[in-house]
Amino acid sequence: MHLIAFFCRTSNLLRFVVAVVPQVLKRLQDAGITLNKDKCVLHKQSVEFLGHVVSANGVSADPVKIKALAQLTPPGDVLEVRSFLGMANHLAKFLPGLSQLTKPLRDLLHHDADWCWGEPQQKSFDSVKEALTTTPVLVHYDPRSHLTVSADASSYSLGAVLLQETSGKRVRRLRITVTHRNRTTLRPDRKGGARP
Template identity: 40%
Template sequence: MVTVQKPNGRPRICIDPRPLNKALKRSHFPLPTIDDILPDVSKAKVFTVCDVKHGFWHVKLTEESSQLTTFATPFGRFRWLRMPMGISPAPEVFQRRLMQALENLPDTYVIADDILITGKGDTTEEAEKDHDRNLRLFLERCREKNIKLNAEKLKLKLRRREVPYIGHLLTADGLRADPEKVRAITQMPAPTGIKGVQRLVGMINYLAKFYKHLSDDCEPLRQLTHKDSLWEWSDVQEDAFKRLKEKITQVPVLKYYSPEEELTLQCDASETGLGAALTQKGKPVAFASRALTLTERGYAQIEKECLAIVFGMEKFHQYTYGRLVQSDHKLLENIFKKP
């Protein structure tokens, strides 16, 4: 048993459940992502975000399961009566229970312990009325099911025109990069070792859907993380680092995907990477990119352009079936026209 300090200064008791997890079977329940709900919030104008207080503790353990969580302390042996953090089935079990408790609530979405309530309408006034009605139904359900909410966080994200949610900023105009994550990158000092580069690339990759041609801009830094590479922070890496920090502050607002509108996949390939962009009505829905392997870099340009299309179709497969693909490589177009 160890204790860690929570952001509010209170202690959190943690156990090491790794030996137990080896014997546990995880539930087969899909965990939703932010991309799953974005099409549904495309017409939302008012948002509220709240989280469940001590989320896992809402799930009471059976006597048999409780016995399995027994742990030793200097004061004797104890066991959990409620589901603790760290056991492998916990995320799926909690997600399923919470979604069951809140099912059929209008414009209410659940990802882990973060709950989003939205309001829609042609005007802001209509959206606020719709939101307030949905929020009232949600709170009544929470009272009925004895779901405890974090009141402090609810006050900060109540009835807003834009709210941070799962690492993104939801607004009435579209999806924005979370300013806190952007600020963390722009204030980051130049890395002094490989671990620092890996941390930087990982932070930027979290915002990859907003960043066009991210793979190409990251290439000078990524080279430093290769197995046999020697550490050298030259002007090339410094320029790439500054360029990334500058461009991350200029990423566009992404349009919410609409199933009713025509969608286009734009693909391109460079000497070092592949890029793809989903657009609707000329506005970006999402970007994606990746570096080419050493073998792929030896491909002819026409093969790279075709590979970019394959990459884009696979990356955005849930959107791209039966859709239009755009490529700026004329020879590739001629090949596809041949019988």
């Protein structure tokens, strides 16, 4: 599956359609790529792609994926834990602190861990599902905006968020999220330790 998507601000739409789209079509033609007009979609406000909804406002998680995750019952074995974590990790950019939230679940994946679904695992499972129901819309990067990177680390996870400042009608600066990143530290990483 191939996707070529164009998003532009409404005020620039006519100039964009007249200037950019023909250039892209010409380059595709020069490369010997033929488009199927029945599969081309024009003038859409948003596009669903790989579990995400992309629009002029930004990128959000696909509500269908969120609903499917929210309706899951607690895992009954390690394979189901892996499956749940895989689905959650696909949406990690929308979930700040995911690696911390999922630590009790990830502990079940260690080769020497005994299966024990207790209160910490249930709380972790429920917290991830709750976090998924309130996922933010991640804005598109604006090279003219001031950016702030905020990072945090513990002995078992790393996290960072890229914030972009924007001014509203009241000239109030608001930091909006461009993306989140989470990573679980591996045992070799922990030898040095995270220090403030």
